Amino acid sequence: MSHTTLQTDKSAELLAKTAMAVRADVWSGFIMHPGNELATGVVRMLAEGQTEGFSPLLMVGETGSGKTRLLELLVTETLRQRPGASVTNLDGATLRQWVADLSKLSAEGSGAGNSHLRVDPDTEFAEWSQLRERLRDVDLLILDSLEDLSGRFSAIEELEHAIDVLGYRGSAVVMTVKSMPRAGPKSKWPSRFLGLLGGGLVVRLGMPDESARRRFILKWCATNTVTIPPAMVDQIAREPLDFGGLKGRLETIRLHAKVHRKPISPEILDALEELQKVDRGRVQKPTIREITKLVAKTYQLKMSDLTGPCRQPGMVRPRHVAIWLARHVAELSFDKIADYFGGRDPATIRHAIRQVDLRRFSEPVLDEQLATLKLKLV
Numbered sequence: 001m002s003h004t005t006l007q008t009d010k011s012a013e014l015l016a017k018t019a020m021a022v023r024a025d026v027w028s029g030f031i032m033h034p035g036n037e038l039a040t041g042v043v044r045m046l047a048e049g050q051t052e053g054f055s056p057l058l059m060v061g062e063t064g065s066g067k068t069r070l071l072e073l074l075v076t077e078t079l080r081q082r083p084g085a086s087v088t089n090l091d092g093a094t095l096r097q098w099v100a101d102l103s104k105l106s107a108e109g110s111g112a113g114n115s116h117l118r119v120d121p122d123t124e125f126a127e128w129s130q131l132r133e134r135l136r137d138v139d140l141l142i143l144d145s146l147e148d149l150s151g152r153f154s155a156i157e158e159l160e161h162a163i164d165v166l167g168y169r170g171s172a173v174v175m176t177v178k179s180m181p182r183a184g185p186k187s188k189w190p191s192r193f194l195g196l197l198g199g200g201l202v203v204r205l206g207m208p209d210e211s212a213r214r215r216f217i218l219k220w221c222a223t224n225t226v227t228i229p230p231a232m233v234d235q236i237a238r239e240p241l242d243f244g245g246l247k248g249r250l251e252t253i254r255l256h257a258k259v260h261r262k263p264i265s266p267e268i269l270d271a272l273e274e275l276q277k278v279d280r281g282r283v284q285k286p287t288i289r290e291i292t293k294l295v296a297k298t299y300q301l302k303m304s305d306l307t308g309p310c311r312q313p314g315m316v317r318p319r320h321v322a323i324w325l326a327r328h329v330a331e332l333s334f335d336k337i338a339d340y341f342g343g344r345d346p347a348t349i350r351h352a353i354r355q356v357d358l359r360r361f362s363e364p365v366l367d368e369q370l371a372t373l374k375l376k377l378v
Contacts (some may be wrong), residue, residue, distance in 0.1 A: 029223070030073065031215050031243070035206025036066050042203060043070055046140075046172045047077035054201050056163055056173035058146070060180050061205030064242030067176040070205075071142055072358060074174060078140055085139040091354065092148030092155075093347040099155040102127055135162035139171050144354075146177040151188035163196050173200075213237040213246055220250050224364065228253075228264050244357070251371035286377045288326045288340050294376060295322040298369075307341050321370065323349055324356040329377050 032040050042054055061067050071089070078085050105127055135141060141162060149155050163173050181189040181197065208216070214237040221228055228236075228250075241249060257264045289303075296303045299318040306319045319341065326337045327349075334346040341349070360367040 027073065027077075029219060030069070031208070031212050031219070033208050033212035035208060035212075036070065039070055039203045039205055040073075042201065043074045044077065046174065047074055047081055049082060049139075051170055051172045054172070055167065056175060056197060056200035058180075058197055058200065058202045059174070059176045059205055060178070060202060061176070062178055062207070064244060065205040065207055066243065067205060068144060068354065068357065069243075071144055071174065071176065075140070075142065082139070086137070087140045087142070088134045088138045089142040089144075090134075091144040091347075091350065092146050093350050095143065095159070096148055096152045096155045097345060097347045098131055099152070099158055102131060103154060131158070132161075135159070136165040138166070141166055141171065141173045143173075143175045145350075146175045146181070147179070150181075153190065156190060156193050160190075160193050160196060207240070207242055208246075210237050213239075213241065213243075216243055216246055217250065220247065224254070226250075226254055226264065232264070244360075247360070247367065248371060248374075251368055252375065255368070255371055255375060285330050288330055288332060288337065291325045291330060291377060292322050292340075294373060295325065298373065309342055320352040320356050321366075321373070323352045324370065325373060325377065327353050329374055 030040075039059055042057060046054055046057065059067050059070065075087055075089055078087060135158060143159065149159065166173050180202065181187075181194060183189070183191060183194050187194075214233060217228070217233050217236055220226070221233075236246070236249060236253075239246070239249065253264060292303050292306050295301075295318055296306055299321075301315070301318055305315050306322050323337055323341060326332050326340070327334075334349045338344045338346045338349045356366075356370075360370065
């Protein structure tokens with residue numbers, strides 16, 4: 001098997017691991033607000049199997065607007081209401097990499113280069129068939145982070161064909177993007193693809209308003225059995241944070257009170273503000289090595305366990321945590337993180353970060369651990 005084929009297998013494995021588990025309580029912590037009300041209604045109808053006029057659906061919103069959370073809800077609700085439904089859930093970086101790997105495989109199959117490196121035509125056909133089956137033979141196709149396909153015309157073409165086929169079948173296509181793809185002389189999006197988007201529904205997501213943030217705080221307090229004075233709730237709710245940032249803020253407050261053995265009070269916000277001033281004055285952020293060392297110590301592992309190729313279950317989560325911290329605390333690029341962790345593909349790094357973000361919703365222990373590690377690093 002060629003190196004390219006191995007890469008393709010890796011991409012297929014990555015795609016398979018993006019499937020989300022069905023949780024009966026998936027809507028319990030969800031907060032509807034003016035910025036996501038329309039998108040939520042459309043997601044519910046698509047989950048029921050109503051696609052006419054709603055597919056392809058493009059949800060447009062900046063980071064923190066809740067796009068990925070709505071995709072999780074869509075998958076879970078679809079499988080709950082239609083247990084036999086087939087779902088493919090992937091992101092733009094994964095599709096881009098998969099098509100690139102298969103294109104290399106085709107180049108080898110055409111006889112380019114040395115004859116002993118040529119790929120069996122049957123193998124090439126099977127690899128392309130697997131991709132197209134995942135894209136076209138499903139009841140629901142989800143593509144997160146469409147912007148990662150910008151200028152990748154081969155991958156966009158595969159997506160175009162999938163939209164055509166799924167539209168004929170009555171299946172749903174749902175995509176997310178940070179900003180609406182634009183036409184024009186310098187556009188990196190084919191006009192035909194933009195036309196397909198125009199034939200569906202575009203929904204814009206807004207950030208949560210103060211009322212939604214207040215409801216989030218109260219729900220978080222009830223879930224975690226934490227008491228926060230009403231005046232402090234109002235003060236926190238006025239901060240222009242998304243739900244992820246708000247959750248991190250609350251966890252930091254709780255940990256600060258726990259470490260200093262004091263009740264939660266408005267004085268904690270003043271203390272945290274002073275700490276932030278000190279942090280803003282710091283010249284250097286923690287290095288990726290410092291992050292990896294701390295995570296390895298926390299999980300009682302060696303640093304080489306995290307940066308090496310081992311994929312045992314006991315290694316994967318700590319590695320994902322280290323990758324998440326390298327991105328959110330050290331603010332390193334996907335490429336730099338990928339190089340440090342054994343020369344992995346940047347798409348794998350994106351996937352790891354996304355998995356941690358999804359698990360934070362359902363695993364309070366993991367979320368608290370991330371907050372604790374962040375406090376130790378800043």
